[in-house]
Amino acid sequence: MIEINLTKRLHTAEGPMDLEFCGTIEQGEFITLFGPSGAGKTTLLRMVAGLTAPDNGTIVINDQPWFDSNRRINLSPRQRSIGMVFQDYALFPNLTVAENISLALPKENRRTIVSELLEVAGLQELAARKPDKLSGGQRQRVALARALALKPTILLLDEPLSALDLQMRIKLQDELLRLHQRYQPTTLLVSHDLSEVFRLSRRVFVLDKGQVIRSGSPTAVFSQSKISNKFRFTGEVVHIKPSGVVYIVHVLVGQDIVQVIASEQETTNLNVGKRVLIASKAFNPLIMPLDE
C-alpha cells in the first residue's frame, strides 16, 4: 500500500502555485494522473521518485517511509524501489539495448533477466543495437524493459506514449497492460490523453493547478450522468453540420471519423475540438460532452 500526502510550492509562469496531493494506492493498482500541462503531474511523479523534494508531507510505501518532512527522512532515488520511464525515454546513448536493460542488474542473474525482458518486450533482434538506431516505439519498449528490470515496487511513467503516433500508441498501450499484468508493479502513469486513461487505468486522479479536482474510475470521473452503457467511445468533435432539422456531428474516434446525429439542443454544448463520449444504449447512440 502506498500512502502519499504531499505539498510543494511551484514557481510557474503564472506565478506561485501550491501542489497538493493526498491519496492511497493499493499494491498492483494502475493509476493515471490526468490534467493539462503545468498541472503538476510530472512534479508529483518526480517527488515519488525522489528526484524532486516536496516541501512538506509523507510518502509511505508498505509502512516504510520514503519521505517524511517532520522526521527529516528523504531517501535518495537510489534507495527507492522504483522504475521510471521518462518522457523522452532517457536511454543511455553509448550502450546497446541489452546493456541499457542490464546495467542496473547484479552480475549473477543478469543474463536470465535480460533475456526474459528482451523476449517479453519483443526486442531480441535489437539487443545489440544502440538507441539512436531505434524507432520511437522501440525506444519506448527498451525504456519500459529497463524500468522493469529491477522488479520495482512502483513503476512511474511520465507520458511515455505522447511522442508516438496513434497506431503505435494503441499497440504499446496493449503491451503496457500485458507487462503490468505479468509483473504487477503499482503503476503511476502521467497522461493527458483521455483514451489512454480509459484504456489503461482503473482509477484516475484529475489534477488542475496543483489540486486534485476529481478522482475515481475514468467513467465516473469523466461523465457526469451514470448511464448503463452498452458501448462507449471517447472522441473529439471535428465537424458539426446542420442537415434538415438535425445536425450531423463528425467525431474522431481513434483514427476513424464517426457520424452521429444530434438534435439542435444537443449541439448547443458541442463545438469543434470538444471531447465527447459516444455511448450506445439499446437503440440509439447518445452523444455528450466530457468534463475535463
Add this chain to the structure above:
Amino acid sequence: MNPDFTQTMVLTFQVAGITTMILLVLGIPLSYWLAYTGNRSKAIVETLVSMPLVLPPTVLGFYLLVLFSPVNPVGGFLDTWFNLRLVFSFEGIIVGSVLFSLPFMVHPLQSGFGSIPPNLREAAATLGISRLKTLFTILLPNMKPGILAGCVLSFAHTVGEFGVVLMVGGNIPGVTRMASIAIYDRVEALDYATAHQYAFVLFTITFSILLLVYMVNRRCARMELT
C-alpha cells in the same frame, strides 16, 4: 641531430604528457563538482581555476618560486620530509604546468558534463546505479569530444609554456629547459638556426594536433547526426 635539441624536445613532451595525465585525473572530479554543484563556493573555485587564463604567467611563477623555496615553510617542509625540492627541478615545472594549464582541462570537461541531458543522470539514479558507476559508464563515454579537447588543449598549452617554467624551473638543460625557453635562449645567443629548428618543430606539432582534434570532433558530430 644536435643532442641538446633532442634532449630538450623529449623533455618538453615528457612534461606535457605527464602534466596532461595529472590534469585529467584532477580535472574529472573537479569539473564534475563544478558542473553539478549548487554550492555557494562554486563561484570562487571557478574564478581560481580560470585565473591562469588572465594572470601573467610570471606572477604565478613568482609566487610558486617563493612558496617552494626551501627557506620558506612549505618548501622547507617538502624538502625535509619528502626530500622534494620544487624550485629549479623537473617536479617543480610539472606542478607549475598543472596549475597553469588547469583551465584548459577543466573548462572543456565542465562543458562536456553540462552537455549531457540531466535525465540521463536521473535515469541512472532511479535505476540505483551508483554515482561512480554512472560517471564511468554513462557520463564520461558520452562526453568524449570534451575529454579529447581537454587533453589536447592542456598538452599543447604545456608544450608552449614559457613564463611559469622559466620562473620556477630556470633554464637547466635536460632538467627544466623546455623548447620555448630554448628558443629564447638561442635567440639571445644569436643562434637563429637552432631557434628556428625549435620554433618550426613546435609550430608543426601544435598545428597537427589541433587539426586532428577538429577533424575528430567533426567526425563525431557527423556520426551523431546520422
